Amino acid sequence: MADDENPINFGIMGCAEIARKVSRAIHLAPNSILRAIASRSIEKAKRFAIKNSLPDDVKIYGSYDELLDDPCVDAVYMPLPTSLHLQWAVLAAQKKKHILLEKPTALDVDQLDQILEACESNGVQFMDGTMWYHHPRTAKMKALLSDSQIFGQLRFIHSSSSFAPSPEFFEKDIRVKMNLDGLGALGDAGWYCIAAILWAMDYHLPTTVTALPAIARNSAGVILSCSASLNWDKHETIATFYCSFLSHESMDLAISGSNGSLHINDFIIPYQENSGPFSVTSGAKFVDLHIGWNVKPEIVQVATELPQEALMVQEFARLVKGIKISGSNPDGKWPGISRMTQLVIDAVKKSIDLGFISVSL
Amino acid sequence: MADDENPINFGIMGCAEIARKVSRAIHLAPNSILRAIASRSIEKAKRFAIKNSLPDDVKIYGSYDELLDDPCVDAVYMPLPTSLHLQWAVLAAQKKKHILLEKPTALDVDQLDQILEACESNGVQFMDGTMWYHHPRTAKMKALLSDSQIFGQLRFIHSSSSFAPSPEFFEKDIRVKMNLDGLGALGDAGWYCIAAILWAMDYHLPTTVTALPAIARNSAGVILSCSASLNWDKHETIATFYCSFLSHESMDLAISGSNGSLHINDFIIPYQENSGPFSVTSGAKFVDLHIGWNVKPEIVQVATELPQEALMVQEFARLVKGIKISGSNPDGKWPGISRMTQLVIDAVKKSIDLGFISVSL
Numbered sequence: 001m002a003d004d005e006n007p008i009n010f011g012i013m014g015c016a017e018i019a020r021k022v023s024r025a026i027h028l029a030p031n032s033i034l035r036a037i038a039s040r041s042i043e044k045a046k047r048f049a050i051k052n053s054l055p056d057d058v059k060i061y062g063s064y065d066e067l068l069d070d071p072c073v074d075a076v077y078m079p080l081p082t083s084l085h086l087q088w089a090v091l092a093a094q095k096k097k098h099i100l101l102e103k104p105t106a107l108d109v110d111q112l113d114q115i116l117e118a119c120e121s122n123g124v125q126f127m128d129g130t131m132w133y134h135h136p137r138t139a140k141m142k143a144l145l146s147d148s149q150i151f152g153q154l155r156f157i158h159s160s161s162s163f164a165p166s167p168e169f170f171e172k173d174i175r176v177k178m179n180l181d182g183l184g185a186l187g188d189a190g191w192y193c194i195a196a197i198l199w200a201m202d203y204h205l206p207t208t209v210t211a212l213p214a215i216a217r218n219s220a221g222v223i224l225s226c227s228a229s230l231n232w233d234k235h236e237t238i239a240t241f242y243c244s245f246l247s248h249e250s251m252d253l254a255i256s257g258s259n260g261s262l263h264i265n266d267f268i269i270p271y272q273e274n275s276g277p278f279s280v281t282s283g284a285k286f287v288d289l290h291i292g293w294n295v296k297p298e299i300v301q302v303a304t305e306l307p308q309e310a311l312m313v314q315e316f317a318r319l320v321k322g323i324k325i326s327g328s329n330p331d332g333k334w335p336g337i338s339r340m341t342q343l344v345i346d347a348v349k350k351s352i353d354l355g356f357i358s359v360s361l
Numbered sequence: 362m363a364d365d366e367n368p369i370n371f372g373i374m375g376c377a378e379i380a381r382k383v384s385r386a387i388h389l390a391p392n393s394i395l396r397a398i399a400s401r402s403i404e405k406a407k408r409f410a411i412k413n414s415l416p417d418d419v420k421i422y423g424s425y426d427e428l429l430d431d432p433c434v435d436a437v438y439m440p441l442p443t444s445l446h447l448q449w450a451v452l453a454a455q456k457k458k459h460i461l462l463e464k465p466t467a468l469d470v471d472q473l474d475q476i477l478e479a480c481e482s483n484g485v486q487f488m489d490g491t492m493w494y495h496h497p498r499t500a501k502m503k504a505l506l507s508d509s510q511i512f513g514q515l516r517f518i519h520s521s522s523s524f525a526p527s528p529e530f531f532e533k534d535i536r537v538k539m540n541l542d543g544l545g546a547l548g549d550a551g552w553y554c555i556a557a558i559l560w561a562m563d564y565h566l567p568t569t570v571t572a573l574p575a576i577a578r579n580s581a582g583v584i585l586s587c588s589a590s591l592n593w594d595k596h597e598t599i600a601t602f603y604c605s606f607l608s609h610e611s612m613d614l615a616i617s618g619s620n621g622s623l624h625i626n627d628f629i630i631p632y633q634e635n636s637g638p639f640s641v642t643s644g645a646k647f648v649d650l651h652i653g654w655n656v657k658p659e660i661v662q663v664a665t666e667l668p669q670e671a672l673m674v675q676e677f678a679r680l681v682k683g684i685k686i687s688g689s690n691p692d693g694k695w696p697g698i699s700r701m702t703q704l705v706i707d708a709v710k711k712s713i714d715l716g717f718i719s720v721s722l
Contacts, residue, residue: 021650155586155608158519158601163647164619210574213719214592214599225516227599229588231575238575238588240519240601247516247617249645249654252624254615256608258525263613263626265640269647271654279626284610286630289382291668293610293632307652356719358574 004031006325008317011036011073011097013064013088014080015048016174018102021309022077022129023052028310031317034058038067064088068095075320077313078102079129081180082187086111093118098125098320100313101338104187108349109342116335125323127316127334128341130195132268134311137276137302138199141262145200145255150282152259157200157239159193159254161268162225162247169245176222176245184223185245186348192268193241194344195337196253197230201237203340206230210358211351216246228348259283263297275303365392367686369678372397372434372458374425374449375441376409377535379463382670383438383490384413389671392678395419399428425449429456436681438674439463440490442541443548447472454479459486459681461674462699464556465548469710470703477696486684488677488695489702491556493629495672498637498663499560502623506561506616511643513620518561518600520554520615522629523586523608530606537583537606545584546606547709553629554602555705556698557614558591562598564701567591570708571719577607589709620644624658636664 010026012019015037026034035058039045042062049060061067067076068091075098080088085106092099099119105128106112119126132138145151165173174180175188183190198204209230216225225244231237251268255261260282270276279297287294306314322328347359371387373380376398387395396419400406403423410421422428428437429452436459441449446467453460460480466489467473480487493499506512526534535541536549544551559565570591577586586605592598612629616622621643631637640658648655667675683689708720 018651021652024650152525152609155605156521156523156588156603158521158603158613158615160517160519160615160617162517162617164513208574212590212592212599212601213569213571214590214594214597216597225597227517227590227601229573229575229590229601231573233575236575236577236586236607238573238603240573240588240590240603242517242519242599242601242617244516244617246597246619248513248620248622248642249647250615250617250622252519252615254519254521254611254613256521256523256603256605256611258607259609261609261611263624265624265658266654269651269653271657273652281609286610289385290379290630291382291634291670292630293627296632297626309652356571358717 007031007033008320009033009035009072009074011038011067011070011076013038013067013076013078015039015044016079019048019077019079020052022079022313023054025307025309025313028306029313029317031321032313035073036061036067036070038064068092068097074098074324075100075316081174082107082183083180086114089115090118093122093124096122096124100127100129100316102129103191104183104345105338105342107182109339109346112339112342116339119330119335123323123330125316125319125330128338131309131312134315135270135276135308136304137278140300140302141264141278144280145262150260151257154200154235154237154255154257156237156256157197158241158252159196160242160250160252161189161192162242162244162250163189164248165245170218176218178220178222182222183345183349185243186223186226186345189245190226190241190243190345190348191341193243195341196267197239197241198340198344200255201232203337204232204235205340205361206344207233208358208360209344209347209351211348211356213356215352226352228351230344273307275301277301368392368394369681370394370396370433370435372399372428372431372437374399374428374437374439376400376405377440380409380438380440381413383440383674384415386668386670386674389667390674390678392682393674396434397422397428397431399425429453429458435459435685436461436677442535443468443544444541447475450476451479454483454485457483457485461488461490461677463490464552465544465706466699466703468543470700470707473700473703477700480691480696484684484691486677486680486691489699492670492673495676496631496637496669497665498639501661501663502625502639505641506623511621512618515561515596515598515616515618517598517617518558519602519613520557521603521611521613522550522553523603523605523611524550525609526606531579537579539581539583543583544706544710546604547584547587547706550606551587551602551604551706551709552702554604556702557628558600558602559701559705561616562593564698565593565596566701566722567705568594569719569721570705570712572709572712572717574717576713587713589712591705634668636662638662
């Protein structure tokens with residue numbers, strides 16, 4: 001639906017399930033158009049094209065190299081297994097393709113730094129595929145959290161991200177394979193919790209990160225469930241999170257300030273596509289005799305014309321266009337957010353590996 | 362409003378602010394009647410009687426001893442500072458008074474054990490003043506949590522209890538005085554979180570308790586804010602909680618099972634007296650393309666004819682009546698719940714004191 005005369009031309013590298021959602025998002029974003037898809041198997045790519053009713057002029061490649069060599073592709077969306085990110089994202093950057101990279105961005109921050117360095121030296125834009133940042137609800141929540149009269153000083157954050165997949169997932173999904181997505185639930189579900197906590201904290205790095213002494217792994221050692229606490233000495237703030245493949249669908253973010261609190265229970269994927277709720281309470285006191293509250297939480301519904309993933313694609317394409325058309329430099333905000341999230345993931349993993357010690361950052 | 366021909370006769374020992382609420386609850390409970398109040402100062406007791414419009418036949422004592430020596434008092438409600446509980450609760454038991462004791466029940470479990478031993482050897486009923494147990498909403502939530510089809514296996518619990526009092530509180534309130542309520546926010550707000558977590562876990566004791574490395578204290582060393590994690594090795598369950606005098610009003614309980622989740626944000630004091638909400642989600646999956654949920658949380662409103670504190674008094678008086686009229690033995694369930702809560706409080710405190718180590722139970 002590109003109504004832009006010069007939309008950014010996308011290629012999709014890897015026909016994962018999540019690519020279906022992003023393929024549609026590229027279609028919905030007004031400044032983007034899907035030009036090509038690639039899988040290691042041409043048959044898989046063809047099936048993807050049919051299943052998603054891609055237009056006939058979308059090119060279908062049976063290898064990633066062919067996609068990266070296509071001069072009409074400006075940018076790639078890359079939903080490959082995490083262990084392949086380093087190789088293919090660096091190559092994509094070298095081929096001057098802007099990169100929208102699925103999260104977790106890498107197996108560790110050293111790998112991510114190599115990717116970011118390749119992007120920087122090749123002048124291409126980097127962004128990770130975290131969609132909820134781009135929902136207008138997120139900006140609305142941030143405005144409230146930043147209002148010291150409404151919210152006061154931030155004290156405590158709790159986030160959870162979990163889902164209970166089918167038994168097939170535990171046998172076959174890349175996210176439970178040590179050689180594909182070695183970070184397991186921490187890298188997948190935990191990415192969202194950590195990103196949300198850092199977002200709430202205006203991207204101040206925590207002083208220490210401490211994994212909590214309860215963790216579930218599969219027989220290969222991949223994390224299926226874990227939790228951790230983060231704390232910020234200067235701010236007297238603490239955060240906890242829980243991420244799991246063993247719990248019912250949850251996407252909770254609860255934030256307490258000195259004068260207000262905010263709750264959202266679908267922050268990663270809104271219950272409905274066109275609107276998302278959150279609740280906010282400010283200045284609550286108990287009524288006389290403590291038999292009730294003087295205010296109840298206010299439910300705020302934030303509508304969006306485009307789904308958050310299309311807004312993500314639109315924002316990414318806007319930055320790419322600035323580079324392509326106006327000669328702007330790549331934006332540093334999004335890579336910086338990705339790097340800090342990955343840094344905290346690393347610290348949680350280190351804490352787990354060293355027996356739940358506190359890791360300083 | 363005792364419509365019972367032989368109501369249980371209550372005395373209130375200590376005219377704290379919370380006693381106003383419980384005085385009204387004794388009035389509302391159909392099997393209870395307030396016969397006497399006592400303060401160390403007769404003037405304070407008189408002011409309390411006037412402020413709360415107590416009937417003229419309520420006796421007013423200027424010492425606790427007089428109240429305990431009054432033969433027409435069956436049971437005492439005791440909202441004294443925690444450091445006085447041991448002395449006065451033991452004496453009350455020796456005087457054959459049944460005891461409704463404000464939480465935290467004692468400074469540590471050794472003290473509580475002395476109180477419970479005195480109750481047992483004197484054949485009197487013990488119950489702590491945690492009100493939310495007695496709201497019909499609590500039973501309704503427990504029924505849902507216990508339904509394996511709806512909820513599945515319990516995986517994760519998070520609770521928070523906080524309020525941001527006036528500056529005066531930090532100067533004068535007993536809860537920030539080391540010699541009166543040395544457990545600070547942990548004993549006051551934290552009691553609720555720990556009690557809620559144990560309630561959700563059907564009173565299985567956690568394997569380990571670990572305080573999180575972020576804590577605020579006042580100049581006297583009293584805890585103003587802290588958090589901890591609890592875990593149950595056998596059940597693969599983990600819980601976290603946050604309690605604070607520095608954060609906006611919160612009373613959150615979020616429980617995740619393998620097939621459902623439950624959220625409540627006013628579990629300690631319902632927003633309104635006659636009805637309380639919670640939300641439950643079961644069997645949620647993402648719709649095709651992961652652009653929404655197949656079910657949204659269901660909001661359950663549970664009405665109550667009597668406020669939860671009156672139901673607490675009613676339940677306590679029912680047990681006292683069983684002992685007084687029918688010669689029953691004191692009930693062991695409520696003292697057992699108090700003791701387990703106090704035991705976990707002790708473990709959190711120990712973990713804090715020893716530098717946030719994991720404490721085995």
